Amino acid sequence: xxxxxxxxxxxxxxxxxxxxxxxxxxxxxxxNYEGEVLEDVSNSFLEKLFEISxxxxxxxxxxxxxxxxxxxxxxxxxxxxxRYKGVLGGVAHGIAQYFNIPVFIPRIIFAIPxxxxxxxxxxxxSIYTIFIYEIRPLIFITNVQDGYTYSSLTENILNNSxxxxxxxxxxxxxxxxAKTENEIAEINGGYIENDQLYSTIxxxxxxxxxxxxxxxxxxxxxxxxIGIFLFDVLVSILNNFFSSLFFQFLLFVIxxxxxxxxxxxxxxxxxxxxxxxxxxESSSSSTN
Amino acid sequence: xxxxxxxxxxxxGILEILILIVLKKERYGAEIVAELKDQDTDLPEGTLYTxxxxxxxxNYLTYRWAESTGGPPRKYFKITKSGQxxxxxxxxxxxxxxxxxxxxxx
Numbered sequence: 001x002x003x004x005x006x007x008x009x010x011x012x013x014x015x016x017x018x019x020x021x022x023x024x025x026x027x028x029x030x031x032n033y034e035g036e037v038l039e040d041v042s043n044s045f046l047e048k049l050f051e052i053s054x055x056x057x058x059x060x061x062x063x064x065x066x067x068x069x070x071x072x073x074x075x076x077x078x079x080x081x082x083r084y085k086g087v088l089g090g091v092a093h094g095i096a097q098y099f100n101i102p103v104f105i106p107r108i109i110f111a112i113p114x115x116x117x118x119x120x121x122x123x124x125x126s127i128y129t130i131f132i133y134e135i136r137p138l139i140f141i142t143n144v145q146d147g148y149t150y151s152s153l154t155e156n157i158l159n160n161s162x163x164x165x166x167x168x169x170x171x172x173x174x175x176x177x178a179k180t181e182n183e184i185a186e187i188n189g190g191y192i193e194n195d196q197l198y199s200t201i202x203x204x205x206x207x208x209x210x211x212x213x214x215x216x217x218x219x220x221x222x223x224x225x226i227g228i229f230l231f232d233v234l235v236s237i238l239n240n241f242f243s244s245l246f247f248q249f250l251l252f253v254i255x256x257x258x259x260x261x262x263x264x265x266x267x268x269x270x271x272x273x274x275x276x277x278x279x280x281e282s283s284s285s286s287t288n
Numbered sequence: 289x290x291x292x293x294x295x296x297x298x299x300x301g302i303l304e305i306l307i308l309i310v311l312k313k314e315r316y317g318a319e320i321v322a323e324l325k326d327q328d329t330d331l332p333e334g335t336l337y338t339x340x341x342x343x344x345x346x347n348y349l350t351y352r353w354a355e356s357t358g359g360p361p362r363k364y365f366k367i368t369k370s371g372q373x374x375x376x377x378x379x380x381x382x383x384x385x386x387x388x389x390x391x392x393x394x
Contacts, residue, residue, distance in 0.1 A: 011358070
């Protein structure tokens with residue numbers, strides 16, 4: 001009933017059907033280990049079989065025992081996309097890990113709309129202040145030559161950055177955050193040590209993240225997003241109104257008169273040597 | 289130096305230490321596993337050889353081949369001088385950890 005097989009120069013006598021099982025397990029080892037470790041593991045496997053077959057043919061129980069002694073083959077970890085750590089939702093960090101790129105690259109891509117939003121707000125506020133109004137074209141590359149058209153670099157970026165907001169939001173909502181150590185391992189992929197020992201340790205370690213806290217941050221973000229959108233609409237309406245020549249003239253008059261009031265105030269209250277310099281400045285600005 | 293418990297190196301490191309202690313005498317794979325099993329520590333050979341290979345790369349152990357009649361050749365492992373140095377350092381860290389555990393549980 002026994003059958004003889006030879007693997008890597010070692011002859012082993014086995015029971016029927018066990019020989020194919022031995023061969024397939026040997027193949028499994030070949031697939032899951034490499035180099036020195038493969039050599040050691042397969043030598044050890046063959047030695048165990050050889051020792052048994054000195055006395056009798058190897059049966060199924062023997063093989064199961066040996067399999068347990070050698071342990072499960074290395075478990076490959078397939079790379080998966082997770083949200084991980086991060087400033088807001090961890091989307092940028094997840095992307096960086098998945099594509100093996102520095103974190104700052106996706107972060108900048110997502111942050112540019114936010115930075116430009118800040119610049120745009122500054123620009124919007126600057127309409128009310130004559131000083132910034134005068135240097136505004138230099139900072140924000142704004143086209144105010146004919147008074148009716150109003151476009152700037154920041155506004156353009158902001159208008160074209162809608163997809164980034166939406167992509168970020170969608171990823172935040174639909175991509176799970178890596179919580180267990182197994183999931184964290186899956187971010188980078190690769191191989192895990194082959195035994196149950198580690199996998200049980202890894203499975204036990206989970207991080208408790210308060211669900212309510214997560215929910216509130218998500219809602220806050222959506223509310224903020226809606227707020228930004230409404231503000232965007234308001235800005236475009238106000239922009240049309242403010243860019244009219246009449247309003248700009250009105251604004252100019254208001255601000256100039258306000259400044260004159262301020263200067264007069266300073267002249268009346270300050271010491272003579274300071275008032276001299278102030279009056280010379282005000283006269284130059286009024287001629288402009 | 290603060291001890292990073294989350295470091296998976298510590299988990300692996302403990303097995304490394306156990307193996308290096310066993311390898312003060314020259315032994316081959318199955319003997320190491322048997323020795324650890326006597327102390328109620330189950331170590332699959334797949335893991336053992338992975339760790340042995342890593343220790344060998346770090347020059348913490350050496351091995352020699354021994355031919356056997358009919359069967360595959362055996363690899364006998366033994367700790368090196370730098371391995372002993374590493375072992376002493378690791379045991380110091382473990383002792384430190386042990387002291388921390390004792391102090392915390394008082």
